Amino acid sequence: xxxxxxxxxxxxxxxxxxxxxxxxxxxxxxxxxxxxxxxxxxxxxxxxxxxxxxxxxxxxxxxxxxxxxxxxxxxxxxxxxxxxxxxxxxxxxxxxxxxxxxxxxxxxxxxxxxxxxxxxxxxxxxxxxxxxxxxxxxxxxxxxxxxxxxxxxxxxxxxxxxxxxxxxxxxxxxxxxxxxxxxxxxxxxxxxxxxxxxxxxxxxxxxxxxxxxxxxxxxxxxxxxxxxxxxxxxxxxxxxxxxxxxxxxxxxxxxxxxxxxxxxxxxxxxxxxxxxxxxxxxxxxxxxxxxxxxxxxxxxxxxxxxxxxxxxxxxxxxxxx
Amino acid sequence: xxxxxxxxxxxxxxxxxxxxxxxxxxxxxxxxxxxxxxxxxxxxxxxxxxxxxxxxxxxxxxxxxxxxxxxxxxxxxxxxxxxxxxxxxxxxxxxxxxxxxxxxxxxxxxxxxxxxxxxxxxxxxxxxxxxxxxxxxxxxxxxxxxxxxxxxxxxxxxxxxxxxxxxxxxxxxxxxxxxxxxxxxxxxxxxxxxxxxxxxxxxxxxxxxxxxxxxxxxxxxxxxxxxxxxxxxxxxxxxxxxxxxxxxxxxxxxxxxxxxxxxxxxxxxxxxxxxxxxxxxxxxxxxxxxx
Amino acid sequence: xxxxxxxxxxxxxxxxxxxxxxxxxxxxxxxxxxxxxxxxxxxxxxxxxxxxxxxxxxxxxxxxxxxxxxxxxxxxxxxxxxxxxxxxxxxxxxxxxxxxxxxxxxxxxxxxxxxxxxxxxxxxxxxxxxxxxxxxxxxxxxxxxxxxxxxxxxxxxxxxxxxxxxxxxxxxxxxxxxxxxxxxxxxxxxxxxxxxxxxxxxxxxxxxxxxxxxxxxxxxxxxxxxxxxxxxxxxxxxxxxxxxxxxxxxxxxxxxxxxxxxxxxxxxxxxxxxxxxxxxxxxxxxxxxxxxxxxxxxxxxxxxxxxx
Numbered sequence: 001x002x003x004x005x006x007x008x009x010x011x012x013x014x015x016x017x018x019x020x021x022x023x024x025x026x027x028x029x030x031x032x033x034x035x036x037x038x039x040x041x042x043x044x045x046x047x048x049x050x051x052x053x054x055x056x057x058x059x060x061x062x063x064x065x066x067x068x069x070x071x072x073x074x075x076x077x078x079x080x081x082x083x084x085x086x087x088x089x090x091x092x093x094x095x096x097x098x099x100x101x102x103x104x105x106x107x108x109x110x111x112x113x114x115x116x117x118x119x120x121x122x123x124x125x126x127x128x129x130x131x132x133x134x135x136x137x138x139x140x141x142x143x144x145x146x147x148x149x150x151x152x153x154x155x156x157x158x159x160x161x162x163x164x165x166x167x168x169x170x171x172x173x174x175x176x177x178x179x180x181x182x183x184x185x186x187x188x189x190x191x192x193x194x195x196x197x198x199x200x201x202x203x204x205x206x207x208x209x210x211x212x213x214x215x216x217x218x219x220x221x222x223x224x225x226x227x228x229x230x231x232x233x234x235x236x237x238x239x240x241x242x243x244x245x246x247x248x249x250x251x252x253x254x255x256x257x258x259x260x261x262x263x264x265x266x267x268x269x270x271x272x273x274x275x276x277x278x279x280x281x282x283x284x285x286x287x288x289x290x291x292x293x294x295x296x297x298x299x300x301x302x303x304x305x306x307x308x309x310x311x312x313x314x315x316x317x318x319x320x321x
Numbered sequence: 322x323x324x325x326x327x328x329x330x331x332x333x334x335x336x337x338x339x340x341x342x343x344x345x346x347x348x349x350x351x352x353x354x355x356x357x358x359x360x361x362x363x364x365x366x367x368x369x370x371x372x373x374x375x376x377x378x379x380x381x382x383x384x385x386x387x388x389x390x391x392x393x394x395x396x397x398x399x400x401x402x403x404x405x406x407x408x409x410x411x412x413x414x415x416x417x418x419x420x421x422x423x424x425x426x427x428x429x430x431x432x433x434x435x436x437x438x439x440x441x442x443x444x445x446x447x448x449x450x451x452x453x454x455x456x457x458x459x460x461x462x463x464x465x466x467x468x469x470x471x472x473x474x475x476x477x478x479x480x481x482x483x484x485x486x487x488x489x490x491x492x493x494x495x496x497x498x499x500x501x502x503x504x505x506x507x508x509x510x511x512x513x514x515x516x517x518x519x520x521x522x523x524x525x526x527x528x529x530x531x532x533x534x535x536x537x538x539x540x541x542x543x544x545x546x547x548x549x550x551x552x553x554x555x556x557x558x559x560x561x562x563x564x565x566x567x568x569x570x571x572x573x574x575x576x577x578x579x580x581x582x583x584x585x586x587x588x589x590x591x592x593x594x595x596x597x598x599x600x601x602x603x604x605x606x607x608x609x610x611x612x
Numbered sequence: 613x614x615x616x617x618x619x620x621x622x623x624x625x626x627x628x629x630x631x632x633x634x635x636x637x638x639x640x641x642x643x644x645x646x647x648x649x650x651x652x653x654x655x656x657x658x659x660x661x662x663x664x665x666x667x668x669x670x671x672x673x674x675x676x677x678x679x680x681x682x683x684x685x686x687x688x689x690x691x692x693x694x695x696x697x698x699x700x701x702x703x704x705x706x707x708x709x710x711x712x713x714x715x716x717x718x719x720x721x722x723x724x725x726x727x728x729x730x731x732x733x734x735x736x737x738x739x740x741x742x743x744x745x746x747x748x749x750x751x752x753x754x755x756x757x758x759x760x761x762x763x764x765x766x767x768x769x770x771x772x773x774x775x776x777x778x779x780x781x782x783x784x785x786x787x788x789x790x791x792x793x794x795x796x797x798x799x800x801x802x803x804x805x806x807x808x809x810x811x812x813x814x815x816x817x818x819x820x821x822x823x824x825x826x827x828x829x830x831x832x833x834x835x836x837x838x839x840x841x842x843x844x845x846x847x848x849x850x851x852x853x854x855x856x857x858x859x860x861x862x863x864x865x866x867x868x869x870x871x872x873x874x875x876x877x878x879x880x881x882x883x884x885x886x887x888x889x890x891x892x893x894x895x896x897x898x899x900x901x902x903x904x905x906x907x908x909x910x911x912x913x914x915x916x917x918x919x920x
Contacts, residue, residue, distance in 0.1 A: 090821030102812040107834050117820045455850050465875035583745045594740040
């Protein structure tokens with residue numbers, strides 16, 4: 001099935017700082033299909049985290065102003081009353097974060113933390129929730145669940161903790177799971193396990209996944225479609241094989257070029273992208289990659305660059321096309 | 322894209338700047354300077370002697386007599402003068418106590434931190450016990466042994482105050498020691514080392530300076546409290562605390578006896594407190610991030 | 613262990629003093645009479661023996677006879693005062709902590725608004741001004757000027773809530789005593805809550821869709837308690853034993869008052885007894901708060917056994 005589960009239209013998240021306005025997310029639009037794994041790639045500061053946190057309005061409105069549309073199950077989440085968005089969070093759209101040590105409450109047992117979500121949203125009894133929790137822990141591959149359910153986060157290793165986080169995220173069988181760099185803090189073998197786990201579960205539950213990372217290697221083995229973000233905007237969007245085979249945007253090309261290759265010669269120098277990401281304070285209207293782009297033309301300093309369709313399913317935000 | 326200009330300031334200039342921007346700190350500074358002014362020039366500022374009793378002018382209310390704008394106490398001494406001299410007492414006690422605390426605390430803390438070993442262990446135990454236990458009670462105990470009076474209070478309070486200085490000094494020496502060895506191990510050139518010392522020293526001195534600046538009002542409080550209870554300075558030395566203590570009996574009618582010294586104490590404490598806060602905020606290494 | 617050290621220190625101090633309660637200062641006694649008195653009080657025995665003697669008696673709560681009033685025993689004199697001091701302390705702790713915590717949480721939740729700045733400023737005042745100064749001001753305003761509440765005493769005003777508890781003459785002393793700790797509690801609470809609110813697991817809790825009240829209760833406050841108890845733990849024993857100024861100002865017959873008067877009179881047994889009692893009280897409560905701390909933080913309780 002390829003029905004759309006989430007539709008994001010021109011989402012902007014702006015912060016008022018002492019030095020001016022910062023648009024961490026600057027008018028992004030995309031769709032998430034049923035059962036799809038969408039990868040979002042970008043460097044630090046590209047707006048990928050803020051982008052997904054804005055979907056469920058996790059950033060306090062005092063700090064951040066949102067505009068645009070986030071359409072989910074027929075409603076614009078940005079317009080929902082504050083108590084209504086609470087019903088979506090955790091239950092229909094769930095999120096897991098990067099560092100499971102700091103993302104889990106140290107003074108509650110993992111059982112309590114998982115059951116808490118179930119009790120709050122499904123209004124079941126504690127014993128009922130506990131049964132569910134045990135099943136979930138089993139599902140994510142934690143051994144000896146009867147014993148572990150009573151343990152505290154600090155008594156687990158990093159990989160196990162992240163599995164707990166995943167269990168927590170899946171507790172109410174959400175329609176969408178957002179994973180914000182969940183494997184960045186883990187070592188590579190554990191990474192692989194977690195990725196396999198997500199892929200398997202996604203099919204069991206019928207869930208869509210948004211996976212954020214700065215690691216291009218992970219995306220290759222996991223996602224079906226990829227968004228590349230830079231300075232708060234989406235610069236390229238494509239199915240994963242196409243992105244790697246035919247990157248169109250100069251930034252994407254630069255990223256892929258900078259990766260060390262197994263088949264490259266030993267004496268090849270790595271080629272990073274020159275320059276630094278732009279300062280987003282009161283950013284002028286031009287292509288965000290302008291200063292670092294090797295292929296820039298005069299037209300690129302013009303007003304915002306819109307996404308244009310090149311190949312089917314492959315979109316890019318660049319004057320070159 | 323222009324890189325924001327980084328202005329290079331020394332640590333002290335930075336601290337000074339931060340301090341000057343802190344309104345409360347400046348108020349504190351002004352108050353403290355005022356107190357010091359009164360204390361130093363008490364002799365010239367006070368219209369009367371602080372000790373001569375005049376039994377024909379006992380317990381006058383403020384403005385009752387043209388020569389005594391703040392009234393007189395229970396033996397006819399001018400209250401204004403007593404207040405002014407009280408500043409002197411507070412300052413003398415607090416500065417002496419802090420001075421002695423530094424004299425004892427700095428070397429003890431430094432040796433304990435630098436050499437470690439059994440000496441350090443013992444000192445640590447002492448510090449632990451004495452920090453947790455309420456110092457005031459201990460001080461009173463010492464006073465009970467030594468008798469009251471100005472000298473006794475200074476000794477007693479010093480005995481409880483040096484611990485704080487020692488603890489901070491020890492901590493500083495410990496961290497400095499690590500740094501020194503690190504540098505030596507990395508064999509950076511000697512001149513850089515000297516620069517680091519110039520930066521390290523202000524860093525090391527700051528916590529001690531801050532401790533002293535908070536210690537002074539603490540001692541003023543202690544002296545006032547002890548004198549309030551009758552365990553402090555003896556008559557006829559003017560002490561705000563003593564004045565308050567005595568005033569309790571007369572409070573129904575002669576409210577001025579209580580009001581003025583309490584105000585004096587409060588203002589002094591607040592002044593030093595704001596100053597101390599300001600100093601701490603200005604010298605706090607965490608705030609060295611420049612905009 | 614600390615108690616032992618304390619009692620040794622105290623005792624040695626008492627005896628290292630070149631002079632005693634019957635010294636020349638109080639008036640001359642004929643040598644024979646002096647020897648007699650010394651013998652009666654056991655002061656002529658070697659120091660360490662006196663100590664053993666004393667401690668064995670003390671453990672049976674026999675503190676001897678106060679020098680100033682040879683008619684009653686120290687124990688009888690202090691007996692009631694012990695309870696009064698504890699009453700003062702407990703009532704103050706209750707009010708100071710409850711109001712302080714509420715203010716602290718409120719300020720933390722409204723961080724950087726005028727509410728927060730106001731609370732922070734007032735609490736810095738509250739911490740600085742000495743409690744006897746505040747006490748005098750309160751007396752001046754509410755007892756002298758307005759005559760709403762009595763000026764002194766504890767439990768003797770006749771108008772009480774529960775029999776002999778919560779009387780009108782409790783009001784001023786408790787308020788005066790509570791202002792400083794309340795401000796301290798508010799400050800620490802605010803700092804602790806602010807810090808916890810910035811933690812990632814609070815974000816997780818919100819991402820799970822929990823409402824604010826659940827987030828604050830289960831996630832924020834449970835964690836904020838921990839550093840608070842560390843910081844405020846010593847406040848509790850200090851508050852119970854530190855009411856000296858308040859007792860003196862309001863003429864409350866508590867342990868503090870006796871401590872002071874016995875010091876003024878150089879009354880050995882009284883001083884020893886009151887100090888030991890105070891130290892004992894302090895030690896017990898210190899231990900209790902330590903235990904509470906280990907109970908609340910599972911990381912300490914269970915250690916960190918890593919399971920793979």
